[in-house]
Amino acid sequence: MLRGSRSIFMRYFGSKFTTLPRLGEILLQRVNKGTFCDPFGGIGTVGAYFKSLGFHVWTGDVLQFAHCFQIARIHRQNVPSFRQVRSRLGLNSSKDVLEILNKRKGRAGWFVEQYARKRRFFTVENARAIEWAWNTIHAWHKAGWLNREENAVLIASLIHAMDQVANTAGTYYSFLKTWHRKAKRPFHMDWMRPTRGQFAGKCSLGSAETLVSQQAFDVLYLDPPYNERSYAHYYHLAETIAQGVHPQVHGISGIPDRGLERSVFNDRSKAASSLEELLNEARFKWLAFHYADDGLIPRKTIRSILAKYGTFEEFVLYGRGYTTQNRERCVEHRLYLLKHD
Ligand SMILES: C[S@@+](CC[C@H](N)C(=O)[O-])C[C@H]1O[C@@H](n2cnc3c(N)ncnc32)[C@H](O)[C@@H]1O
Structure with missing residues (x-):
């Protein structure tokens, strides 16, 4: 174990x-x-x-x-307390912070267009939920309500949850032709918890x-x-989420035109x-x-x-x-x- x-x-x-x-x-x-x-x-x-x-x-x-x-x-x-976000929004616990991110009430934007409508990485409904959580985290960070570690925990939790409903065989290099079972499940974010040590x-x-x-x-x-498969390219979407950017993208993978470096x-x-x-x-x-x-x-x-x-x-x-x-x-x-x- x-x-x-x-x-x-x-x-x-x-x-x-x-x-x-x-x-x-x-x-x-x-x-x-x-x-x-x-x-x-x-x-x-x-x-x-x-x-x-x-x-x-x-x-x-x-x-x-x-x-x-x-x-x-x-x-x-431990999971951060998100003190600033809680105090700004009048929330009692970090569980309430999660609840806001899971509310999925955003409008369809860049992410939905590129990764649900043009390319079937996510169902439109899940892509809307992901985009809402992403935009919200980004806005909190920009407003100075999240410190660096809180932002990292939220972004990791979001990417992990997104990956659970991605219509892929494991990387973001391509999406599957038919909807995978997991892609039909509703997006739901939970905390990425630390390993104790x-x-x-x-x-x-x-x-x-x-x-x-x-x-x-x-x-x-x-x-x-150990091989020619570049992590930056295969996991480009996770990297885009972490960087909080809306790059120009191309091809079947929706890979950014620039900025990805091969090791x-x-x-x-x-x-x-x-x-x-x-x-x-x-x-x-x-x-x-x-x-x-x-x-x-x-x-x-x-x-x-x-x-x-x-x-x-x-x-x-x-x-x-x-x-x-x-x-x-x-x-x-x-x-x-x-x-x-
Ligand atoms: C084989 S994976 C590591 C897998 C990890 N040990 C695990 O069990 O999940 C190699 C990692 O090296 C990173 N990488 C590639 N070139 C690097 C470099 N020059 N410096 C630091 N990290 C690099 C990649 O982004 C990738 O995450």
Whole structure:
């Protein structure tokens, strides 16, 4: 049983959710406390788990929506009180705040037009509800009624709820031709609750290179993208929501015309040298490098890069991945565990 995993979070490709118990077991036999840095943290799955095990967790990601999830799950120790919003609107509890966001009384705007009418990512009714919640959070933030963390918790909660009713096979690259069962359910937002842990985690928005150079860590856990699928592109809609923008969009995915950056780790010609550069910047006692066997950096290259830092062991981890065709398949992950010389 995973401690702190109260609910299933949005599907995130490359998620290590199913390998967490094995990963924990392997690491805990060697190190059971201290700092744990997860600079490719995604929606916080690994960081939240190690927070629950008593580590002092530091996470990062280049995507703003991923950062919001990390704040909600790893930095926060409780759901915020939303003091300003409550006092401005005369509300008694944070439950009342949710009730306003779930009222779904907005008019159809940009979001409904682009992602329900032109592209069937959501039913029109759900898209209206999402747009209302999004506009309301944005207006509160603009008025200064939400601090940075409160805004992040609301945005993460909204994206999670939106994902529960999205007519997709898991990413926002395309929508399904026929309505999926989950897309017909009514949109309903609930709090994204934090994982309990001894320490509040530190979460930053930015590149792994910047985070790893900030201090020495007991465990440096690296889980970079391992293929050419860019997270910024596949999760563009979640990112648009987090950024609070209405970009020009195009194509079947409704992807923004500009502003989405591919990671160097999605690029076959740059992935290995980027890993080397990252490790040059980093200071760590233990390095756990998590990578798929069929990833862009060949195993031989990984081994020769890691060998410069110490001796390492290899563990094959099996997890259930998924394809965008909504078919389950087996993915082999390898964990390279290295103790720094
Ligand atoms: C394989 S996923 C991490 C999955 C996560 N461990 C989990 O279990 O859900 C890789 C993440 O790295 C992020 N990323 C890509 N390039 C990055 C960079 N240069 N610095 C920081 N994060 C980056 C992506 O946005 C993505 O969220």
